[in-house]
Amino acid sequence: MPIVLVILLAPAAAALLLCLVPQHRPDWARRISVLATGIPLGLALWLVGHYDRAAGGYQYEVFVPWIRSLGIGFHLGVDGMSAVLVLLHALCSVCGVLISYAIKERVKEYYIFYLLLITGVFGVFTSLDLFFFYFFYEMAVIPMYPLIGIWGSDVKEKGVVRFSKEYAAMKLTIYLTVGAVIALLGLLWLYAGSGVNSFDVAALERHFRANPLDAQLQRAIFPLLVLGFGVIAPMWPFHSWSPIGHAAAPSAVSMLHAGVLMKLGSYAIIRLAVGLLPEGAHAWLPWVAGLCLMNIIYGGLVAMAQKDLKLIIGYSSSSHMGYVLLGIACLTPLGLNGAVFLMFAHGLMTALAFALVGHVYDETHTRYLPELGGLAKRLPFIATCGVIAAMASSGLPGFGNFVAELLIILGAWDRYPLQAVLAVLGVVITSVYMLRMVRGVFFGQANEALPHARDAATPFARLPYAILIGALLLVGCWPNPLVRLIDVSSRPFVERMRQPNGMQIAAPPSTRP
Amino acid sequence: MNLSSLNAVAVELVVGAWAVLLLSADLLQREARKHSLWAISGLGVLCAGAVLWWQQAWVGQHFGPMFVFDAFAAFFKGLFLLTALIVVLMTRVFTRLLPGNIGEFHLLIFSALLGMLVLASVTDLLLLFIGLELLTFSLYVMAAYLKTDKRSVEAGLKYLVLGSISSGFLVYGISLLYGAAGGTNFALVSRTFASGAVPPLAVAGMLLVMAGLGFKIAAVPFHLWVPDVYEGAPTPVVALLSVGSKMAGIVVLLRVLYGVFLPAQAVWGGVLAVLSAATMCYGNLAAIPQTNIKRLLGYSSIGHAGYLLMGLATATASGAQAVGFYLLAYLFSNLAVFFVVVLVGSLAGGDSLESYNGLSRRSPLLAATLFIGLLSLAGVPPLAGFSGKLLVLLAAVEGGRLWLAAIGAVNVAISLYYYLLIVRRMYLLPAASAPPIAADRLTRLVLFLLMAAIVGIGVFQEPFLQLIPSSRL
Numbered sequence: 001m002p003i004v005l006v007i008l009l010a011p012a013a014a015a016l017l018l019c020l021v022p023q024h025r026p027d028w029a030r031r032i033s034v035l036a037t038g039i040p041l042g043l044a045l046w047l048v049g050h051y052d053r054a055a056g057g058y059q060y061e062v063f064v065p066w067i068r069s070l071g072i073g074f075h076l077g078v079d080g081m082s083a084v085l086v087l088l089h090a091l092c093s094v095c096g097v098l099i100s101y102a103i104k105e106r107v108k109e110y111y112i113f114y115l116l117l118i119t120g121v122f123g124v125f126t127s128l129d130l131f132f133f134y135f136f137y138e139m140a141v142i143p144m145y146p147l148i149g150i151w152g153s154d155v156k157e158k159g160v161v162r163f164s165k166e167y168a169a170m171k172l173t174i175y176l177t178v179g180a181v182i183a184l185l186g187l188l189w190l191y192a193g194s195g196v197n198s199f200d201v202a203a204l205e206r207h208f209r210a211n212p213l214d215a216q217l218q219r220a221i222f223p224l225l226v227l228g229f230g231v232i233a234p235m236w237p238f239h240s241w242s243p244i245g246h247a248a249a250p251s252a253v254s255m256l257h258a259g260v261l262m263k264l265g266s267y268a269i270i271r272l273a274v275g276l277l278p279e280g281a282h283a284w285l286p287w288v289a290g291l292c293l294m295n296i297i298y299g300g301l302v303a304m305a306q307k308d309l310k311l312i313i314g315y316s317s318s319s320h321m322g323y324v325l326l327g328i329a330c331l332t333p334l335g336l337n338g339a340v341f342l343m344f345a346h347g348l349m350t351a352l353a354f355a356l357v358g359h360v361y362d363e364t365h366t367r368y369l370p371e372l373g374g375l376a377k378r379l380p381f382i383a384t385c386g387v388i389a390a391m392a393s394s395g396l397p398g399f400g401n402f403v404a405e406l407l408i409i410l411g412a413w414d415r416y417p418l419q420a421v422l423a424v425l426g427v428v429i430t431s432v433y434m435l436r437m438v439r440g441v442f443f444g445q446a447n448e449a450l451p452h453a454r455d456a457a458t459p460f461a462r463l464p465y466a467i468l469i470g471a472l473l474l475v476g477c478w479p480n481p482l483v484r485l486i487d488v489s490s491r492p493f494v495e496r497m498r499q500p501n502g503m504q505i506a507a508p509p510s511t512r513p
Numbered sequence: 514m515n516l517s518s519l520n521a522v523a524v525e526l527v528v529g530a531w532a533v534l535l536l537s538a539d540l541l542q543r544e545a546r547k548h549s550l551w552a553i554s555g556l557g558v559l560c561a562g563a564v565l566w567w568q569q570a571w572v573g574q575h576f577g578p579m580f581v582f583d584a585f586a587a588f589f590k591g592l593f594l595l596t597a598l599i600v601v602l603m604t605r606v607f608t609r610l611l612p613g614n615i616g617e618f619h620l621l622i623f624s625a626l627l628g629m630l631v632l633a634s635v636t637d638l639l640l641l642f643i644g645l646e647l648l649t650f651s652l653y654v655m656a657a658y659l660k661t662d663k664r665s666v667e668a669g670l671k672y673l674v675l676g677s678i679s680s681g682f683l684v685y686g687i688s689l690l691y692g693a694a695g696g697t698n699f700a701l702v703s704r705t706f707a708s709g710a711v712p713p714l715a716v717a718g719m720l721l722v723m724a725g726l727g728f729k730i731a732a733v734p735f736h737l738w739v740p741d742v743y744e745g746a747p748t749p750v751v752a753l754l755s756v757g758s759k760m761a762g763i764v765v766l767l768r769v770l771y772g773v774f775l776p777a778q779a780v781w782g783g784v785l786a787v788l789s790a791a792t793m794c795y796g797n798l799a800a801i802p803q804t805n806i807k808r809l810l811g812y813s814s815i816g817h818a819g820y821l822l823m824g825l826a827t828a829t830a831s832g833a834q835a836v837g838f839y840l841l842a843y844l845f846s847n848l849a850v851f852f853v854v855v856l857v858g859s860l861a862g863g864d865s866l867e868s869y870n871g872l873s874r875r876s877p878l879l880a881a882t883l884f885i886g887l888l889s890l891a892g893v894p895p896l897a898g899f900s901g902k903l904l905v906l907l908a909a910v911e912g913g914r915l916w917l918a919a920i921g922a923v924n925v926a927i928s929l930y931y932y933l934l935i936v937r938r939m940y941l942l943p944a945a946s947a948p949p950i951a952a953d954r955l956t957r958l959v960l961f962l963l964m965a966a967i968v969g970i971g972v973f974q975e976p977f978l979q980l981i982p983s984s985r986l
Contacts, residue, residue, distance in 0.1 A: 066974070066975060067974050067975045067978060068975065069975075069978065070907070109873075131903070134894075134903075135894040135895065135899070136894070138893060138894050138899070139893070139894045139895060142888065142893050145933055145936065146936070146940055146941075149937060149940065149941045150940055150941060166937060166941060170930070170933060170937075173929065173933060174926055174929065174930055177925065177926045177929050178923070178926045181922035181923065181925050181926055182922065184903075184906070184922060185906075185910070185915070185918060185919055185922050188906055188907050188910040188918065189910055189915060191907070191910075192907070192910045192911045
């Protein structure tokens with residue numbers, strides 16, 4: 001059986017299976033879920049290891065004609081970029097399922113929705129058909145509503161509810177759906193305009209290489225796709241659903257939400273908007289490069305002002321996703337490599353951070369920064385992980401984030417020097433709020449009202465943290481294999497973008513990294 | 514006309530005969546045992562279904578000049594029979610019908626079904642009118658069926674008055690067309706439209722016929738009857754109204770627009786596109802503040818009429834196919850939703866949205882069915898409604914009406930909002946009183962089948978798309 005198909009179907013099948021599990025056996029639900037995410041993780045590792053770098057292109061393809069009259073096919077496959085993201089999602093989902101052991105009520109329903117969410121994300125990363133891309137994309141968004149609404153928590157400040165979880169869930173769902181339908185409109189227009197009667201991404205890429213789409217049309221469709229998918233990316237000024245959604249969601253859902261769901265937007269922009277509409281990309285990406293600066297600087301400054309731990313990380317995520325957008329906007333192999341690599345590294349880092357905050361919240365029942373403090377004595381393991389996460393987030397050498405941000409800033413230097421300089425400033429802002437958070441939670445004056453807090457003591461409880469930190473350190477110290485894997489696909493991708501008559505992109509030295 | 518042409522009307526004959534059978538069964542059976550009449554009626558629909566299956570061999574056969582049995586008719590007759598079957602199963606659990614007169618109710622379902630079946634096959638404006646009146650007269654009576662309930666009587670009366678006005682429009686339009694064409698047969702009337710300059714008389718007749726049919730499918734500005742009738746009428750009748758009657762209106766519109774008025778598509782395409790935009794926006798926005806689920810579903814059904822009009826407005830074969838698929842998805846999704854509304858209304862009391870608070874605790878199955886049905890109506894993958902919406906939007910984009918597709922796309926998000934408000938009540942809010950709701954075995958089976966159909970159609974679209982004839986009517 002094809003690997004990619006198994007990766008996609010394992011969580012879906014498990015979700016169906018869970019419907020049959022009796023309500024009073026939550027342990028079965030948990031074990032099935034661990035299995036349903038563990039299998040994809042193993043296969044994703046195998047996939048990344050065995051991707052044929054010499055051949056490049058889409059591999060492990062599955063193709064089943066689905067609606068022939070419209071040219072829709074169930075087409076799965078991965079290239080270097082999506083293989084890395086599949087691995088990221090597999091890592092995050094296993095850790096998320098393990099962290100979800102803290103969920104004690106309506107466990108079965110929780111895992112059904114959680115597995116549907118996981119299926120949707122795998123589907124987006126592996127689909128090579130516009131129809132199924134959208135199909136899985138929307139399928140990943142909707143489970144967020146019950147997941148946040150039922151198992152989430154209100155965002156409180158000084159004991160007063162600032163955002164209720166219902167508000168957060170509804171805002172997130174509606175924002176993402178509006179974005180999705182705008183993108184859908186762009187996709188349908190693209191399909192109708194191409195005139196080849198095919199939803200197949202690979203076929204469209206081939207077709208457009210020989211006879212490019214009319215430049216005017218490209219410039220008209222591109223903003224629809226970037227706006228639509230930019231909402232989930234989350235691009236300023238459409239980001240406001242995201243920190244609130246993070247904050248209200250249960251921690252395992254925040255992990256996936258910030259770790260991978262936001263990456264769907266930037267992945268879609270790379271794969272569909274930039275990949276299929278090069279002329280539109282040339283015309284519009286400078287605007288994206290400008291907007292993403294607002295993400296980086298403004299998002300960072302807002303994060304500094306937050307007092308709820310999850311809101312801090314939520315705003316920091318939207319700030320970091322600005323770097324990803326900047327990397328995409330460069331249209332150089334270097335910048336694109338950096339963007340995909342940052343998606344990977346940031347996904348792991350932010351999943352780690354949300355898992356930690358979730359643990360602190362479960363133990364202390366508060367996320368309000370002034371009410372916390374001195375937890376390092378009670379939670380030595382969690383505190384250590386927290387310091388590691390803060391350092392990774394600040395871009396300390398040795399972690400994946402450093403490599404990625406370096407690549408992006410180097411890549412942006414030729415085309416957007418101003419943005420590159422200001423983006424470096426964003427790194428400083430990140431360290432300010434991350435270090436302030438670590439100090440406020442784990443060090444300083446201990447709050448006497450929190451004596452019951454317990455550490456993650458058992459090896460099983462520490463496992464998800466260990467997986468995430470291990471992966472972060474591994475790619476940080478030895479980024480080469482992963483960067484080269486991304487490079488296999490990103491380099492030809494950018495080469496294709498070069499128009500013989502249009503704008504020339506400054507050719508980067510080909511030996512880095 | 515020879516005897517073998519009766520093959521074309523086989524289903525109608527069976528349904529008509531079964532109506533007589535039901536009448537005699539109603540007369541002969543003792544009052545106490547009449548609650549089992551649903552079984553006879555359900556069996557009748559199944560028989561008609563079997564006959565329809567057998568009848569497929571005679572696709573393309575005419576019965577006189579007024580009636581044709583083609584692939585298009587066969588597909589929609591199948592949908593009508595499915596609707597009737599599920600509505601019969603709904604009446605089984607709609608306990609408020611039990612005291613008295615249950616026999617006539619089933620009889621009326623059959624006469625409405627007969628009207629719908631005829632409508633799928635009409636090729637003549639007169640037969641069209643007769644079929645439509647047969648359907649709506651049955652529905653007038655059924656809407657007012659709860660004689661002691663003031664709101665039901667009000668619903669029946671409102672539907673009667675406004676429906677009669679719409680019939681007036683229709684008849685007037687038909688008479689104008691008759692004046693312009695010299696006959697009522699589709700072939701004859703379409704010749705008037707095909708020959709160069711269309712006389713204004715005929716255009717006026719066409720617009721009046723469209724207005725009359727607009728009432729049936731509840732399109733803006735002919736939607737005013739919907740909320741009150743939906744709120745007051747017995748729930749199984751509302752289900753029949755919102756699925757059967759709307760589907761019948763669309764079938765007839767397809768017949769006349771694609772079969773008769775096609776050369777004038779520049780006129781009606783634009784009109785329908787504007788009406789479609791208005792209908793979607795009005796239905797979906799007005800649904801948001803509702804507090805009664807039947808009223809809410811009434812407005813939502815107006816919104817869906819807008820999507821159907823969007824497909825019709827394209828005047829292309831792919832548009833017609835999209836409308837057919839949309840109706841298939843709408844049938845299962847909406848009937849699943851109404852089935853739960855019937856059950857909650859009968860077993861838990863009340864149609865206010867408050868009675869849905871905490872439904873997921875009281876009955877996980879009902880909540881799951883409603884969840885899937887509503888999300889399918891909203892157009893969320895992997896459910897049937899998503900594919901329907903996608904096909905309709907695609908047809909609009911291919912037809913060059915990007916603005917209309919944009920309005921339709923935004924309406925997906927608006928409708929998702931109010932559908933999620935119900936989901937919120939079911940899953941997020943605690944129940945006021947929490948006795949579990951117990952559905953019997955047959956009901957559970959039906960709900961499971963409906964859910965399976967919604968997911969199945971949403972994932973495997975092609976086999977169902979192939980059922981819908983895409984060629985010119």
